[in-house]
Amino acid sequence: MSLLVVEDLVKTYPGRRRTPPVEAVRGISFTVEAGEFFGLLGPNGAGKSTTLGCLNTLVRPTRGRILLDGVDLTRNPLEAKRKIAVVPQTRNLDRDLTVREVLTFHGRYFGLPAAERESRADRLLAELQIAEKAGAKPLTLSGGQQQRLMIARALMHDPKIVLLDEPTTGLDPQARRLLWETLGSLHRRGLTFILTTHYMEEADRLCQRLAIVDHGRILTLDTPAALKKGLPGGQILDLWLKAKAPLAPRLSGLQGVMKIEPVAVDGDGEGTERLRLFVDRTDGLLDRVLHALRDAGADLQHVSLTPPSLEDVYIHLTGKELRE
């Protein structure tokens, strides 16, 4: 049996006087196996954090069932909490304790005996490279260090599953890379993770399976490689242009063009369209496309030809870019 089973999860936040109810999650189901690194990828407001909130007991589901290691989360939250660790989106470290006490008190809350508490705190401080800050107050740490302290805190009680809610948001690229390495090595040791993110690179790098979420639903769920493979054609040709007449009919007949999708362009690209061509790279493809554009009198402004990425999967599914 899977370590985590989520069945038809629904969460509707009740409306207030002036705000209508919000259907944050509208029927999400998935399973996570022990030792897996599972990801929820989607834009802000897609329902990722609410889903994670339901998994960590801080959000009460409107409907649906969550089983963690055989324990029903809504029926037996106390038992479930012992198996869950949470690395939240906002840094919620206890500002009145020292870094080391943050860990030892977390251990106390979970009833760890003193010797184990102390040795585990020392080991995690060293492992997450914050040992030299052991006596400092958490708020004096850098963003990356605070994030690593939250991971150390999460690991104190030896959880079955670690829930990471956008762990690298707001970190500089170097701190982000260090955190990815840390998470990767913890995963290789057998820990199970669920990650929410809106960074494609992060999802691609860490997750073994990925659910792409939008408007409270899972659009697709597979390994990152399979998701990319699922796109038509082997390459993606993006065209940014200004055109007088619709171009799709002219381009779709060309040899090597598998599928054409318009992509929403935001911002100041006045009159500029973005056309996405899923193509098989055959000889003379670019030539044929450029010819067709010239014949149509289109003003081509920018071209890119790339192998498909997760972002392309996302655009293919939603018709829009995932803004970071």
Place this chain on the structure above:
Amino acid sequence: MTAFLALLRRDLLVASRNAIPMVMATLTQPILVVLVFGNILPRLNLVAPEFRTVMVPGLMSITMMMAGVQGVLMPLVIDLSGSREVDERILAPISVLGVAFEKVVAGAIHAGLAGLLALPAMMLLMHRVGGVSVHPSWWALLPLIVVCGLLSAAFGLSLGTLVQPRFSGLLFAVVLGPLMLFGCAYYPWTGLSVLGVFQYVFLVNPLVFMSEAMRLAVTPDVPHMPVPLMLGGILGFTVVFTVFGARSFERKTIL
């Protein structure tokens, strides 16, 4: 229970580190009131000397109320702020109501210690002036301090979860100020019989019962409210504020 005790231990550790500012915050009010009303005004013959005796238990109850409310309210404001420090507690293997009740117990310890500290401080300031008749009976004082501490802290929990953090300053002016003036701290409740039925209107104020409890325990010469009414008031308000506060805490923490 392990998690409950661990949370309590954490709160007491943090409080002990802030002991000096806490003692200052606790004792400033009673000391200044005693200096003015217990020392200066009697010497100017502007208040009756008996007033010194009357105000000692009242100031104890005010001190406890302030300490209990602040002991719960201030940490709660941080807990429920944008950083959501409270989630670390809620995610511990303890029910949300357990987390709320721990806050009440921690606040009650704070309030009880404040009351016990205020009494000798006031006596010390007035030991040279005569006419103060304070004789604490410890068998009554200690249990009453415990229940009054719980009442203060439960009140703090209700206020802290009810009022938005940015209005907490307003709270002290609009709620706690009137509460203290009409809390029978500076006059015994029994004396209010001169007001007729209005005497009973005062009973909506939880501080009245606390002041009368302290009056019973430390100034036996001053008449006090009947014990059943007093205990009923303290326990009733404690239960109401604890249940209401814990429910509203749960609503604020679990979405």
